Amino acid sequence: MAILSKEEAKQILEKVMKLSTADSLEASLSGSSQGNIRYARNTVSTSGFNEDVSLGVTANFGKRSASSTINEFDDASLRKVVKRAEELAKLAPENPEFMEPLGPQEFKESKTFSQKTADITPEFRAEVANSSIGPAKAKDVTAAGFLEDGAGFYSIMNSKGLFAYNKYSNVDFTVTMRTNDGTGSGWVTRDFNDVSKFNAAEASKTALDKAIMSREAKAIEPGKYTVILEPAAGSDLLQNMLYNMGARQADEGRSFLAKQGGGTKLGEKLVDERVTIYSDPFNEIVPASTWSGDGIPQEKVSWIENGVVKNMFYSRYWADKQGVKCVPGPSNGIMIGGDATTEELIKSTDRGILITRLWYIRTVDPQTLLYTGLTRDGTFYIENGKIKHPIKNMRFNESPVIMLNNLEALGKQQRVDGNLIPVMKIRDFTFTSLSDAV
Amino acid sequence: MKRRDFLQLTGMGIGGALLTVPLLGKAVDVNRLLELPMDVTEKKRLANIGLNAAKGNGASYADVRIGRYLNQYIFTREDKLQNAVNTESFGVGVRVLANGTWGFASTKDVSEKGIQKAAETAVAIAKANSKIQTEPVILAPVGSYGDVSWKTPLEKNAVAVPLKEKVDLLLSANAEAINNGANFVNSALFLINEQKYFASTEGSYIDQDIHRIWPNFNVTAIDSASGKYKTREALSSPMGMGFEYMDGRASSKKEGPGGTMHYYDHYDMIEDAGLAGKQAKEMLSADSIKAGKYDLVLDPNHLGLTIHESVGHATELDRVLGYEANYAGTSFATLDKWKSGDFKYGSDIVNIFADKTQKGSLGAVGYDDEGVKTKKWDIIKNGILVNYQAIRDQAHIIDEKESHGCCYSQSWNDVQFQRMSNISLTPGKEKYSPMDMIKDVEKGIYIVGRGSYSIDQQRYNFQFGGTLFFEIEKGKIKGPVNDVAYQSNTQEFWNSCTKICDESDYKTFGSFFDGKGQPSQISAVSHGSSTTRFDGVNVINTARNI
Structure with missing residues (x-):
């Protein structure tokens, strides 16, 4: 449920548009799945995983606007979120910098998503940690690192006919290697949309070499x-x-x-x-x-x-x-x-x-x-x-x-x-x- | 920040600069902030289901935190309200110990089924991680408190104050700044309410209602002929108080050196904004400082940040042990220095204490997020490093019989870990005011308010700026100066501390969004002090031409 396709997102947003009586309505729908592993003192300290989908609605009456958010998508919930935004908008002060929502735009496809990144498993994360910890221990060095990966989508629609959708994935890695005599420290950072470009062993070695080189x-x-x-x-x-x-x-x-x-x-x-x-x-x-x-x-x-x-x-x-x-x-x-x-x-x-x-x-x-x-x-x-x-x-x-x-x-x-x-x-x-x- | 559950409030920041403010939860109607979704009896019933499920699955210890986190953030510029956001985040986090290893899981499904599932997941994670665990967890003993509660002492719940009243106050402050010479002003009010229920297998059921408030602004004065501009931030402090902080009562302010005004337990935002407009304009034509050694007279609203960075973070035990090595770093205040019993952190008059019970402070709670009753303890005594900040699974490392009670999580959705306590400098014993201190300085700089700050990953070398700078010559304020930053080494700096004003000048500075951990969590913490003198500190001139 966390990563909706373009069509799925469009269907929900179109339903939202039809529910509004405001002068104009803007909605954003986004979702993501994120996982991470953290290690320090050559052992894993924490790991986590989280998924969420959220819908934000902004209703505009003249120069007055207000927003409301929800993470349930049945018809009653959609009606509720639109109604709440409209009620609040009527009470809001005028925004002198208000801009009418944009009409339809042409968007090219982005290249920000990789299925391989979306498919990262807890086992993969543990392997990444081990590819730092193993070599570190062998060289009398202590590793502390963090790997965070995620995939998701953003989409927006407004009552003037604009619709945009983008799917993305990312993997972010950092590791600090400290020599056990306390005199050397090395570090590396890597980030990619596509995890198949990521080589944890190579990255860890760069940090490890720097730690040893930087002693005294x-x-x-x-x-x-x-x-x-x-x-x-x-x-x-x-x-x-x-x-x-x-x-x-x-x-x-x-x-x-x-x-x-x-x-x-x-x-x-x-x-x-x-x-x-x-x-x-x-x-x-x-x-x-x-x-x-x-x-x-x-x-x-x-x-x-x-x-x-x-x-x-x-x-x-x-x-x-x-x-x-x-x-x-x-x-x-x-x-x-x-x-x-x-x-x-x-x-x-x-x-x-x-x-x-x-x-x-x-x-x-x-x-x-x-x-x-x-x-x-x-x-x-x-x-x-x-x-x-x-x-x-x-x-x-x-x-x-x-x-x-x-x-x-x-x-x-x-x-x-x-x-x-x-x-x-x-x-x-x-x-x-x-x-x-x- | 790519974190779940954070709304990004970009582009409406203080000072016209892009600013990302962490905001936890979903946007809700303002009235929702005053509703209570669940009573204590129901929370206890649900928490027990979680504790039993954890134990039934093999946990030796478990805690359940049912949390409701409410935020209201208001942003304005000049005569316009830019945004008012209300958010709510409600859910439950279950932490367990199984096979000597921690496991944590959370859910927004606060039902019997949801909590049971979270408890089972937490145990499964603990058991899986125990296979690669090399240091089994040892928990320090803790009291079994039964059913207890704690509430931030409040005169007026800020969330309940009508939005219009709050917006009008910010806009009045903006107008006052403009009327006194400012070209631009951004202002903001941050309100936080944490409704936390904690239950553990140790037999504690703790219900807490915690409130925090932070008014802030940034005023800009421009001289288009020279192309120069100067900014001046508010001299407010974030506090663990209600809206009574904003009443600006006369008994809580004092005039200080250089025509400055100092606000103690209450804040006059409109008056401060007017002064800010005037002072920002004056800064446009102030002299540039000559680099060299100066005696520094540091106001509490400035010194708090220096204490935070050079003592607060340096004495967090998890940093000392290496758990934060990949992010914020480690610490120079290593265990061997503490064990020696004679590590001279500062001069003899430097006494620094941790206190999670201090009234009005950001860190004040009755119990921490692992059910430990809060207390006060010494960190530096007569200049010597005597202790750290430790939680239940760290206390044994420093031979403590109990936790210090400084465990915290920013929400139900994040695992609790060691966070900084309020860390403060004990005032001087003899009667001595900031005015007296200025009189005794030959060549110095008086610094008021927070500014630029940067410190290395082991907390040795730092550089601080400030909000207002005044040059002191032969016991008198000569006038405002620009382009000041001081650089020092933590130990050298605290050993150059020669005089501390008395208790009547004591006040707290606060850090409202202190970040730590990966994924990063925020926490709020206060630092009290009186105006303090440091001799012969290296000051650099930061003026450049581009």
């Missing part, structure tokens, strides 16, 4: 260094920049894209000209839904092209008010990379730092997109094209805008957290203090 790290002085950010290390800073590219905040003057004297940086050069970042729901490696939550078709959208700000994203209300085409928020983030491998980038570095991941990243100044955080789980000093030794973790204070202006080289892309991120070599990355944390 030496301290170096904080300051400005050339860094090689593995895709998982660059991912969060790039996402933070991308999700701050909202047009309304920029137009209101409270964004890193707001300009001195008013206006925005749209159309202006912001970062190094080798930087191009876009969204594309049809990308084979990082497929995404082909429609946004409010029913707008998701297309390929360029956010930064050759260093220039090409687009900002809009709500339907703000696009209407500004008299521009509505560009929904990013469906995913894809940054164009290069051909070089991480090893090749290391080889071309005289003096620098290789970073596995950045952790506890928080905004320091939203105006300049300054973030702070720390390196974690595998930080290495590079000298004369080779990894010389592991180094202690350090705190950084850096803005992705400054970072992308200090770009030295781009390498191969990798999927991280549903996005496609290249390995990046950056000069003058700012570290401000040392940490004793392993």
